[in-house]
Amino acid sequence: MLLLFLLWMVNQDKIILPEKYYLDNFRYVLNFVLGKYEPLLSSLELDFISTFMSLSEDAQCLYVRMSNRKGQFFRKEKLIYQEIINLDEAHEELLENNLLTKKTILEIEECFQLINIYTKPEIIQRLKALDFQIDKKLKKDQLILELLETCDLDLLTETFYSNSIITQSAKEELDMIKLFFFGHNHGDMSDFVIRDVGHAKFMEVDESKLGTSFDSREEAEAVMHLSQLSKEFYLLEEAVSPLSVYEWFKEIEIGYFLNMEKAKRRADKLLHKVGYHLEKHKHFDQALELYHLSSAAPLRERRIRIYNKQKDFDKSLALAQQILENPNDNKEYYIALDVINKLEKKLKTTTIRQKEGMVIPVDSSYQYRVEQGALAYFESLGYQGYHAENSIGRNVFGLFFWEEIFDPQYNSLHQPLQRNPSDIYGKDFYEKRKKAITDKLQTTKSKKQLAKVLKQSFKSYDGVANPFVHWEVSMMDAMWQFLAFAKLKQIKALLAEMAIDPKNRSTGFPDLFVWREKTYSFYEVKSPNDHLSEKQLFWLERFDEWGIHSEIALVEWH
Template sequence: MTANPLDDPFYYLNNFMQVLDWLELRYADVLSVEEQSFIGDFKRLPRESKALLVRMVMRKGIHFRASKLHYDEIGDIDTAAGPLLELGWVDEHMPLSIDTLFEVLLKAEILQCFSAAIDQPKGKKTDWLPALREQFPQTQSFNDWCPSLEERLFSLTIMGLCDRLRLMFFGNLYQDWSEFVLADLGVYTYEKVEFCADSRGLRSRDDVDACLLLHDYQQQFEAAEALDEVVERISALVLDNPWLQRRRGKLLFQMAQHCERIADFSTALNLYRQCSYPGARARLIRVLERCGEFQLALELATRAEQAPESAAEQQQLLRMLPRLRRKLGGPPIKRASPRSMQRLDLQLPRGEPALSVEFHVQAHLSEETAPVHYVENSLINSLFGLLCWPAIFAPLPGAFFNPFQRGPVDLLNEDFPGRRAALFQACLDELDDGRYRQTIRERYASKWGVQSPFVFWSVLSEELLEQALDCLPAEHLKHWFNRLLLDIKANRAGMPDLIQFWPQEKTYRMIEVKGPGDRLQDNQVRWLEFCHEHQMPIAVCYVQWAEPDT
């Protein structure tokens, strides 16, 4: 039986050491002198000192009262802290503002230290801060603020360095050290991918610095700092890393959307023009139209029509072009009528209010010989994910940076399918000779619970899987899977809500449900049109609530 890593009281230290070993192996040429020195000095520390540092690094904030640090495996905290203080990684004399002090003191302790300056001692802790802030604008050490407490406060000075190491390991700053614990507990299981020499997102020191700057700029934007200054800083970044270029493009797109929402159209136009993120061109056309620049909008839309970036943009252009031509005095252009779809009109009694309209329709239509499942995007995506597992998790350069990824980093890039074309073709070829059924069944068993960007384990039961494999024709699966590969970001959403199987006849029907006042979204319309084009059985169900009997 395999030992549980969490049985070792120093499990968190082992995890941290694993990160340092990983970085030394894969990022030796990227690590700064400071980071290399830190790793070397850290490994020479006594185990208890290493453990204390890691405990603090993994906790929230940088200030820790010695009386709050209790770890049986570490023992005496003062002894363990000694080498950290000598190295300067921990400081017990760091100047603190009154705001920071309030974060580490309890209410009773604030009264004890500032009793003479607090007029209403029965107030809330936060009520005292504005007045004390005016009286005590200085910064000073914890002991100078509160000499009567006779307490040591340890402040980390190397959190920024540890964040840089975390960034290099994960390739982002939203994942943290808890990933190791969640994996050890079995909460999350990740596919084991072979890492090649190029398996890193940050290829140089400039990449590390630029990624940190992008993170800082995102924080500044979200904190509502002066937008023009933040935009100037982002635009000034020189990037030759495609992964970072895409991250910058996404940030500029988010900022442009914000400007559009607050009607700052000049800034929105400027941002959309310099942004290559998917969807930016369509938004640029829309903002030009809102500004009355109909001719410019029409010219850009006409060029876009010649080479739309996606089915979503093509659908938007079909609405925008006739409208723009009409505004410029052109002849009215009749829009193509949508395809007629099978329509179901239901009047249902309103049952449990907490249940969605989809569950009400599912309960109404489901029969023992014709079960209905509420699957939305989960079923087709899951079948695709299981069949194409080797292509999705292929260890290509720039796809996987660390052992805690639920999918490749380049999943939503335009060249994702092309880089794996032969691998995807080999998977889809199984649909032609029937092998796919056994492959999907085997992967369902062998990969159960492993994180995937496509497989919805919480929805995909063995019963649902078997009914799908029996009732969904391979030809239809191939159409769906190929459409997913055309535009993963847009096409893995918008699928019909329900699916009904007739296992005896080995047939099915997909059902999009719309409650009172609801209408079809663009991506749903695209899926409905696609299913109709390929003669897949699909219906749109419109629900009205029946009036209760009086």
């Protein structure tokens, strides 16, 4: 599907990429990683790069073509590429250099992948030789699973593996090289194509000023290992009991990863996934044991929810008070506040605010487009407006602080296809840039000066990927309309608030922005069954504090 999408994009703009564009990009990645990370690469990874570079161009093309496809096994007769002159010779060369292999013993998962490269009719045809009775009505995946459960693996391997099957080697080495290049495990070589056909623009940064994704081999291996553990968890949660998952997790030295800066965020995610899996199945003591290992969001919130289910309100209250003193984010703060309010027989803070909302009549034909229905209501009263949601605040922030976000001095830009600085959602984003952000806000003395900064960013970077900026014309228009009404001190307060925690404070803004003559308002739209979230309450309260008019619009169907 991705390949078809990319081909469609190329045809749309009539951009013809060089015949071996994918090989050029692959070589670029290898040379980039070798130049920047050579001291951190293992002997196997260095040997892989050296061996690959020594191959004929046909062999290089075949290897890259396979590495860009999903799966481990390929049928040689299905690999037809016009630019590879002699596929058989390329195949033999890769075999000789151990970049392809012939497997004789397969694990269950590998056997599944092998059989899966055949169509269902082909699978049934090959099974005839085994005189194996099978339900032909089964879907292909179910058919393969039944085979794995009832047939000998060696027999299945012998039946479906042939000399025409190509098996990629050095996958672990290549995965580690990609990790060094992209800085994460979900990097995709298709980003080069998306850039080259003009459907994504990335910040242009002098490569000599790019930082490094990892400072040590240990950090990279930790991130890779956590990625593998996460995949293993997804398999286990479907296949074994929750307590077996718990026993599996107990064998992991999670503290090692939690104490490593580059690995901690991923370790916290795995901790949350496993803990929540246990919690869902009512293994509360085991879940609490895991949640206690870190104070990262949302682990303390999960602990509170379990304490409340267990009616251990003393622990719930103590933790809530602890959170209020040093919350991770807005959601955690309001959840802690609600725990205290509940024990004092008060309504939830979000409930209190929602009850204060104004009721508006909306035609029931908008039942599945509630924001558009609310906007239509306000337009019937003579207002103009946008369903802008988070885009107004995010656009102002992204354009105003563009230079600060992407400044290479903060070692958060590591490669030329980076959409987001690596620290954009981390706790240290603000700490690194605090002086630059504060200075810029203090030296901005007028709305005219602020608008000049925004226009300059728009002119210089129009269309370039920025984690905050939504380039759609209507969203930019909504931003300028808001700025026409807002006071400078209100805009600066908004920017300063977002800068403290861009991850959690760049969402939750009201749905609609409407205006008529000299009046304007933001509206958070709620259908009868919808409830105000903690993030939404945060911005409504900040807008109240700064004098930015905002309300909750409670939809009543008509």
